[in-house]
Amino acid sequence: MTVEPGVTQAQLYRFLQDRGSNLWMDATGASPHSSLVGNAVERGFGHTPYGDHFAHTCGLEIVLPSGEVVETGFSRFPGSKAAPVYRWGVGPALDGLFSQSGFGVVTRMTIWLMPAPEYFQAYYFRCSDAAALGPLIDALRPLRLNGTIRSASHIANDYKVISALEQYPWRETEGETPLRGGLLEAKRRQLKIGAWNGSGALYGTKAQVKEARRLLRRALAGKAARLQFLDDRMLRLASRFAKPYQMISGWNLERTLAVLKPVYGLMKGIPTDHPLASTYWRKRTPPPSRMDPDRDGCGLFWCSPVVPSDGRDAMLVTRLATDLTLDHGFEPAISLTMITDRALACIISLAFDRDVPGEDERAAACYHDLLDKLAQNGYHSYRLSVDAMRAMNGSSAYTSLLERLKASVDPRNILAPGRYSAPVGEPRSEPEQARALTRGVGL
Ligand SMILES: Cc1cc2nc3c(=O)[nH]c(=O)nc-3n(C[C@H](O)[C@H](O)[C@H](O)COP(=O)(O)OP(=O)(O)OC[C@H]3O[C@@H](n4cnc5c(N)ncnc54)[C@H](O)[C@@H]3O)c2cc1C
Numbered sequence: 001m002t003v004e005p006g007v008t009q010a011q012l013y014r015f016l017q018d019r020g021s022n023l024w025m026d027a028t029g030a031s032p033h034s035s036l037v038g039n040a041v042e043r044g045f046g047h048t049p050y051g052d053h054f055a056h057t058c059g060l061e062i063v064l065p066s067g068e069v070v071e072t073g074f075s076r077f078p079g080s081k082a083a084p085v086y087r088w089g090v091g092p093a094l095d096g097l098f099s100q101s102g103f104g105v106v107t108r109m110t111i112w113l114m115p116a117p118e119y120f121q122a123y124y125f126r127c128s129d130a131a132a133l134g135p136l137i138d139a140l141r142p143l144r145l146n147g148t149i150r151s152a153s154h155i156a157n158d159y160k161v162i163s164a165l166e167q168y169p170w171r172e173t174e175g176e177t178p179l180r181g182g183l184l185e186a187k188r189r190q191l192k193i194g195a196w197n198g199s200g201a202l203y204g205t206k207a208q209v210k211e212a213r214r215l216l217r218r219a220l221a222g223k224a225a226r227l228q229f230l231d232d233r234m235l236r237l238a239s240r241f242a243k244p245y246q247m248i249s250g251w252n253l254e255r256t257l258a259v260l261k262p263v264y265g266l267m268k269g270i271p272t273d274h275p276l277a278s279t280y281w282r283k284r285t286p287p288p289s290r291m292d293p294d295r296d297g298c299g300l301f302w303c304s305p306v307v308p309s310d311g312r313d314a315m316l317v318t319r320l321a322t323d324l325t326l327d328h329g330f331e332p333a334i335s336l337t338m339i340t341d342r343a344l345a346c347i348i349s350l351a352f353d354r355d356v357p358g359e360d361e362r363a364a365a366c367y368h369d370l371l372d373k374l375a376q377n378g379y380h381s382y383r384l385s386v387d388a389m390r391a392m393n394g395s396s397a398y399t400s401l402l403e404r405l406k407a408s409v410d411p412r413n414i415l416a417p418g419r420y421s422a423p424v425g426e427p428r429s430e431p432e433q434a435r436a437l438t439r440g441v442g443l
Contacts, residue, residue, distance in 0.1 A: 032271035051152030058087035061108035102416035125224035126194030134311030153200030305379035328366035
């Protein structure tokens with residue numbers, strides 16, 4: 001599918017539905033109205049086997065600050081048949097230069113779509129012991145490496161799940177923050193969730209999924225509780241019988257389904273605005289039917305360290321993040337996504353109420369401490385907010401090359417100054433441009 005900027009997740013989904021397409025897109029948990037190109041150039045991710053977005057794009061068209069138009073891969077050859085299906089083309093591959101950079105505006109991009117599998121089955125599991133995370137990751141890694149698990153499986157902590165289900169329990173905590181200890185455990189019991197909660201899906205023929213299910217069961221035996229599988233038929237039945245089931249068992253299955261369904265849909269590439277509600281976590285009024293976190297003063301900071309797919313790293317990064325965030329008075333909503341065969345993208349979010357005086361500053365202090373602490377321990381975020389560009393500092397040769405490229409492509413520094421480079425600078429004067437070009441010095 002070849003798209004231009006401004007095409008949203010919801011539009012692509014509707015386009016495929018309207019045509020009765022047998023192709024699935026990959027969706028993020030961000031708003032259905034967010035941009036496909038914007039997310040791909042930020043190297044964002046979703047949930048299906050095509051979850052690593054930039055890895056599933058090719059044939060970019062870019063307008064440079066000079067006004068020149070560059071096409072990547074084989075796209076630069078008029079009439080090239082392989083342009084939309086083969087990324088590298090011939091010669092240096094330039095695509096990466098236009099992700100997370102201010103080198104040009106991407107005006108066209110081919111995004112690969114996934115043929116709908118013959119059979120799809122989601123799985124869910126949980127574990128009550130926080131220390132179970134390490135063994136879980138070590139059990140799942142071989143399955144990701146050998147292709148049993150092909151998608152971006154997801155493990156979320158209790159805070160992440162609770163904030164997806166409801167708002168901060170102001171009454172139970174009598175206004176105390178953060179939520180922790182006995183009250184947190186009580187919430188887990190009440191909502192029937194674990195310290196860690198996994199979800200993912202199996203895609204393939206019926207026989208492939210059956211075998212993958214067997215291998216998953218074997219790998220998680222004794223490491224995760226309540227490994228459950230769900231397909232379209234089971235979901236339909238559960239929805240139909242939720243009410244009578246609640247009358248018999250007392251378990252509010254409808255409520256569980258309300259949470260399960262959006263996650264289930266995301267694993268099939270169906271966009272949802274459900275996760276947006278979690279930005280209202282610390283608000284004292286419920287999310288409105290037309291959510292607008294910015295309008296409603298919902299604060300959200302998140303960082304995204306990438307860690308090796310190894311139990312020790314998963315344990316360390318989540319422990320560091322949990323302790324630090326709680327010490328700052330916020331709840332760490334954490335997820336780990338098996339984004340590639342070998343790496344986990346860990347997302348740590350802290351939601352806060354911007355209408356509380358001083359909360360912006362407190363949350364910002366927590367966010368910056370978190371970035372620093374994680375970096376000191378070798379865990380760096382794969383994308384950064386505009387005011388976190390100092391985290392780009394690393395090898396000076398890398399920075400210097402980046403600056404020379406920027407000076408050459410955008411000598412007047414007009415495009416996203418300072419974004420993914422040195423700290424934000426002013427547009428350059430003519431002598432500064434010349435100096436930067438000849439000596440490779442900074443913004
Ligand atoms: C509740 C919630 C859940 C989220 N879940 C996810 C998730 O699951 N996965 C995920 O990846 N993110 C997630 N996000 C983060 C974010 O909202 C998304 O990444 C979203 O896709 C950003 O879309 P946008 O339209 O706001 O992009 P923008 O903010 O417009 O763009 C993102 C970046 O790309 C650059 N850019 C945009 N268009 C172009 C272009 N044409 N050429 C060059 N550069 C360009 C912009 O300068 C900007 O730096 C989530 C956010 C929230 C609040």
